[in-house]
Amino acid sequence: MKVMISAFVAALLIATAAPMVLNQFGWSSAEQTSAESVRLD
């Protein structure tokens, strides 16, 4: 059961770290659609 619990915790840790890691590589959906947009303001 310890292995099961640690796998669940690992899944949560990966989920928490994923957005930060993706941002580091520039893999954000927001980045992809707005970085090169022309802004008039």
Place this chain on the structure above:
Amino acid sequence: MKTKLFSAAILVLAALLFNPVWAQESPTVDRTATGGAQTLEDIMRRQKQLETDDSFRSENLGDPANAAPITDQLGTRGGVSDSDNWRSIRYNEIDPTTQVRGPAAEVLIQDGGMPWWKLREGPMITYGGGAILGFLALLVVFYFVRGKIMIDGGPAGTTIQRFKAVERFGHWLLAGSFIALGLTGLLTLMGRSFLIPVIGHDAFATIATGSKWVHNNIAWSFMLGLVMTFVMWVAHNIPNKLDWQWIKAGGGIFTKGHPSAKKFNAGQKIIFWTVMILGASVSLSGLSLLFPFQMPMFADTFAVINSVLGTSFPTELAPHEEMQYANIWHSIVAFVMMLAIIAHIYIGSVGMEGAFDAMGNGQVDLEWARQHHDLWVAEVEAKQGKGGSS
């Protein structure tokens, strides 16, 4: 006899094929009363979702060669009017330029949105949800008819190691993330229909935002678990002749004897390959959805299918259509996976005595192992020396 049946089937198919009822050709419509514009009949046919010949609009895009002289009323606008331009946009016959550099910015109109939305809100929820509920009901009936599969003669009392810690970690990483993905996916698909009427828009908005975060981010755990389990177990899941014997015996579910099996029996191999193939597919469509417009896959996939099967799936897809196909495919594959995993959870928990231990603490009862995986036990014992239990 078979030839006669075959001929009769061909005849019926041919009759159906050439039946005028199937041919929904658009009737010729007199549009002189509207000056060539659409008529009430056109509108009514579209509302009834009948085939309509739109060429009177799609080909009426103006002609610069027919530009009126500058002295005339429309002279400065050339031979293409605003209406012509809007029709060009509507039928994707325009070559627009835009300052927006987003990947789908040059698509001004695409009309796949409503069919996608109707499919998602209608049949996808009805058949997908119905399949899950129906399957759960079937399992309940099965449980009461067959009962729990017990260890014949009772447990031996000694155990044998079935799975190492790393194998169980990979399994639970995959399983835990899949359950989270399944639940949050169902919330995303069905929440609007079933939760908003009960808890209201504000509460659902919070749940939906949380679901989206969990679904998007825990997907990486699922993919890691998928790779881990594939690497660890693929060698044990190559089909062989023994599997056919196991299938012919129905896995011993309704008989007293247990068919022979190595580390994984045919039923487990079916689950393994279902999870691997559908898991890879749901991951790919999920990545396509996770990074909108960055990973279009369906036009290329359709091209391959067309070249192999001779079908005529569309190979020119707007970026939004790619997303719509990815979304629908993602849901279909996920529902099939959920059905397979519900069956897997059942047999690995309440359906069979001693089965959960394999993934619980990795140690299974020796008698259970001998009854369900006799050849695997023999292999392990041969390696460890006779009587080797742990």
